[in-house]
Amino acid sequence: MADLRSTERFSDRVADYVRYRPDYPAxxxxxxxxxGVDPDWAVADIGAGTGISSKLFLDAGHRVTAVEPNAAMRAAxxxxxxxxxRFTAAEGTAEATGLPGGSVDLVTAAQAFHWFDKAATRDEFRRLLSPRGLVAVMWNTRRLVGTPFLEGYERILHEYGVDYVSVAERYADDDAMARWFGHGYRGMAxxxxxxxxxxxxxxxxxxxxxxxPKPGHPNHEPMLAALRSLFEATQDAGTVDYDYDTRVFAGRPDA
Known part of the structure; x- marks a missing residue:
């Protein structure tokens, strides 16, 4: 991926990632x-993390190879x-998966895509694809406005988050994704x-x-106090709605 830090930055958050990260809609x-994707298509899920996106395709009947550089996430x-x-896990990065060329029918990348080196990843995904193959890139985009909870949560991240703005700005927009695929772009949903x-x-x-910010950071306790206050002010019957839009882009990247 883009740098070592991006491959290791979740190592100490794996337990929370497994328990609390959202899945993806069927x-x-x-x-x-x-x-035209068929359940018999072999899937390589790149940057698979703890397997949330891999499970989506396993549940649909696909064989899935989860490629993940972070050892703790791969173990999870x-x-x-x-x-x-139908599941296997392999060590590798988006830019160098280690998988044989032409061996994958559907290359998928979910929430980790924004950490990848886009040009090198496009080359590697093209190398992996079988003649019939496609690439699908997807992520859950948290809604930033629309309810007091969503808007308050965004304020908390801006006030207390560590490098939040730089991370949030890494997500590509629709036009950028269309350019990434090139003439082989098939669309988005x-x-x-x-x-x-x-x-x-x-x-x-x-x-x-x-x-x-983790425990010990000066922003950690103030952030949790603000989160508790926001929850108490916006909860309904003991829960809040944490809303997303799941965006998926598909095609066959050209040269």
Missing amino acids: AVVGWLHGL ATQWLGGEG SFPHGQKLDYDQLQGRLMSSSYA
């Missing part, structure tokens, strides 16, 4: 199947999904998604983020 797979994925015969979180789950979700 509608993503349905949309890809509408583009194997512990969770290793009993499924967006699906509403979300989590209902009690306070402990909300705190865990926040602490799974790489920009959340």
